[in-house]
Amino acid sequence: MESKVSAPLPLKSRQLYKLVLTGGPCGGKSTGQDRLATFFENMGWKVFTVPETATILFGGRVKFEELNPEQAYLFQKDLLKTMLQIEDVFFNQAEATLDRNILVICDRGGMDPSAYMGRDEWFQMLHEIGVEEFDLLNKRYDQVVHLVTAADGAEEYYTLANNVTRKETLSAAKEMDVKTRKAWLGHPYLDIIDNSECRKFEDKVLKLIQVVCDRTGIDPQDRLSKNSRKRKWLVRSIDESRFVKYEQFNILHEYLLSDNPETQVRIRSREQNGRSTFTVTRRELHRGKEFVETRTQITFREYTRYRTMKDRSRAPLHKQRRCFMVGNQYFNLDLYTVIPPSANSLQLDGHLIFLETYTTVPKGEPVLLPDFLEIEKEITGQAAYSMYSMAKIPNSDRETDEFVGAAECLDD
Template sequence: MTQPDQIVTKRHIYKIVLTGGPCGGKTTGQDRLRTFFEEIGWKVYTVPETANILLGGGVKFAELTQEQAYKFQKDLLLTLLRIETVFFNQANASSAERILIICDRGAMDPSAYVDKKSWARILEEVNLDQFSLREDRYDQILHMTTAADGAEEYYTLANSNVRSETVQEAIEQDRLTRDAWLGHPRVDVIENVGCKSFDDKILRLIAALCSRMGLPTQDRLAFNSK
């Protein structure tokens, strides 16, 4: 069980990354987190997934050469950081006292799609360091485990135009994505094991976030679970 960090003050911008493996439930998770926090009075910004924007525009990752894939991940990282900065700036300019920014994937996610040597090369070329991207940029990382690991009967490619992984490929990509964030002080993995339904997984997600923030949730989560 996570320990509350009690970091929410009168004026605080709390930045999280919602990441995970293929078919892990990120899209629904982001929607449910936004609804939950808006209902308790928070201003919520939801940062869209950069990879989906680019891949949805016609880029076919499976068709890329190694060098093309490298350039794609480099451009993806720079685009992701710029999109996030737009929302970070809006949050800083807001008069709201409690602000939550939910990033659909974060700056370390591209590293899960290239080898370590290529990732180091990307960081050098764009003059960024891994510590700043991983440890300093976000308050918390929430990893939603792929349905392929522990909820295989729900793993599907039908709800994504850019997903093509087999069950085993999804499990491996999930591991690589999770490992990309090792080193961040507040990483919570939302697993499928022990969940009787997808709603249980969503409740785990909300509880993990609230626990880190030191927010009481018992009554509200019980109400929302009905």
């Protein structure tokens, strides 16, 4: 099946949008970046994600607490120069991409280092590297989104586990959050995503995507509403002659072993036109109350290392995903290219095809569905149709306990 790819865009109508994601420790940047990138890719945008420079350098065994004042200043100056150079690489690639809209997501930006020093030192540093604060604050980035630390308003979710370079206590995290927020005061498009009115972490992620959609002029309809839920249908057939324009991705999911039955981990490869992104997704039970899902983009090397930890009792899941819109409603259509081992009885005419969308319309109530698809039935909330269930290899021995949240996480 061939993808109906986007046509080249006239330069005057093409958007190149440069976004900074910043915030305090454990604010949700990693998951937010991945969800944001996936959302815009599904809308047909090209997305570049700029890695956090500090994490790269600290990963090389630099220990900031061991540096004397002179070393710390030199490190911060080199960090800023490196950050701007890495960003320029991605900005140049974005400028050279002419056939679609482009979103560049920077994991922190040029003003963030100013939170770690006095104003005199900061201006001295800028003078030495030939950079103006006005340009960093007002001209370099189209939007800055600050994700408030979980230590301020969502303390039960604050953790050091998902970032090996993070060492801050609750009070230190809140203090650092305030300093980072103040560093960006004055940017013409600064949005602050706090933890208020967020009953769960997913609400915060939806708020993030919404503020970026607002700035870029995208109307996601009710997909980003806090009451929006995923609904799924089993598809019998497709009328290819009437299919609307879509973006197509080849996706591979694999479940990993976990020594904690309250944690589920899977990795994903997502490929389009020979280029791939890699993600690790974790579902964890927090204080026995709810399952929180976090996603982090990983490198190919990390992805390869994770694959050695595969759960051998579950098969890899191969599918083609088509992302498209009908009217104002956004849909994903998943076509399994290999029937999962526990899904043989679910296929129709030798195919296994699912349609999904996010909507505030409750399960069972009518939703306007694409008329070029023949829908067999709704499968929202049916355990047999979850990826975790379908991947199970019958009569296989599992090395660790089954995920205790399988009954609650049915619509993955």
